[in-house]
Amino acid sequence: MGVLTIIISGVLVGGMYALIAIGLNAVFGVVRVVNFAHGELVVLGMYTAYFAWTVWSVDPYITAVLIALPLGFLVGLVIQRFVVQRLLDEPLMQMFATFGLLMLLQNLFLAFTRGEPKAVRVAASSASLDFFGVSVSVSRLVVLGAAIVVTIILVVFLRQTLYGAAVRAVSQDRGTAALMGINVKVLYMVAFGVSGAIALMAGALMSPIYTASPALGFSFVLPAFAVVVLGGLGSIGGSLIGGLIVGVVEALSGYFLDPALKQAVWFTLFLAVLVIRPAGLFGRAGSEEIGQR
Numbered sequence: 001m002g003v004l005t006i007i008i009s010g011v012l013v014g015g016m017y018a019l020i021a022i023g024l025n026a027v028f029g030v031v032r033v034v035n036f037a038h039g040e041l042v043v044l045g046m047y048t049a050y051f052a053w054t055v056w057s058v059d060p061y062i063t064a065v066l067i068a069l070p071l072g073f074l075v076g077l078v079i080q081r082f083v084v085q086r087l088l089d090e091p092l093m094q095m096f097a098t099f100g101l102l103m104l105l106q107n108l109f110l111a112f113t114r115g116e117p118k119a120v121r122v123a124a125s126s127a128s129l130d131f132f133g134v135s136v137s138v139s140r141l142v143v144l145g146a147a148i149v150v151t152i153i154l155v156v157f158l159r160q161t162l163y164g165a166a167v168r169a170v171s172q173d174r175g176t177a178a179l180m181g182i183n184v185k186v187l188y189m190v191a192f193g194v195s196g197a198i199a200l201m202a203g204a205l206m207s208p209i210y211t212a213s214p215a216l217g218f219s220f221v222l223p224a225f226a227v228v229v230l231g232g233l234g235s236i237g238g239s240l241i242g243g244l245i246v247g248v249v250e251a252l253s254g255y256f257l258d259p260a261l262k263q264a265v266w267f268t269l270f271l272a273v274l275v276i277r278p279a280g281l282f283g284r285a286g287s288e289e290i291g292q293r
Contacts, residue, residue: 014247015144021227021239023198029234039217040105045203046212064204076196109214125208226270232280
C-alpha cells in the first residue's frame, strides 16, 4: 500500500468526521452546548435510511435530502425546546441532560431493533473509481462532497446574509445581541435545527458504509468533538479542514505505527493544539471564553 493510497483513504474518512463535526459545531460554536447525543442523531439518520430503503425502496441518498434533512431539523428543534432551553445558563446540567438524551436514544434504538445490526447495501456501497491507480470508494466520496458543499453553504450564509450576521453576533455576545433586538431563543432553535438536519443527513449518507447499531454513535461523536476544537469553535471551514487532518493523521499512524494507536495519535495532536492554541487552528483568540461571560 503506497503513501498516496493511505492519504486518500485518510481524506475520505476525514470527510465523514468533518460532516459530523460541522453539525456539532453549529451548536457547540454558537450556543456553547456540549451535545453528547449528536452521534446518536447520526445513527438515527442511518436507521431512517434503512427504514426508507426496506419499506419504501427509497435510495439512501434521496432519503438524505428529502427525509433526513427536514426530520433532523424538527428533531433539533424539539431537543432545544424541551431539553436545552431551560438549561442555557447551566453548562454542567446541559452536559448531563444531553448525556441522558444519548442514553435514552441508545435504549430506544435497542428496543426497536432488538440489538440487531441494520445495513443498507446499494450499488454505491461497493462501487469505486480509479484515481491515479488508487481505488476510491464512491460512497465515501459522496460524503466528502457533501461535507464540502455544506461547508460552502454555511460559510456563505454566515458571512453574506443578515441572518448569518445575527448568528455570529449571538455566538460572540448573547447579552449584547439580545439588547440589540436579536431574538436569541429563535436563533438557538435554528442552530439546533440545522445541527440536527446535518446529523441525520450525515447518517443517511453513511448508511451504505456503516452497519447501524445502537452504540455506534459514540464512536462518531468522540472524534467530532476533537475536530471541532482542533478546527476552532464556530469555524465551519475549520471543521472541514480539522476533519481532513484527523482522518489523514489517523490513516498514517495506523499504517506506520499501529492501528490500535491511531486514536491515541490524533488525541495527542488534539491536546497539543489545545495547549498551544486553545481557540483551535482557525478560531479567534479568546473565542473559547466567549459565551461564558
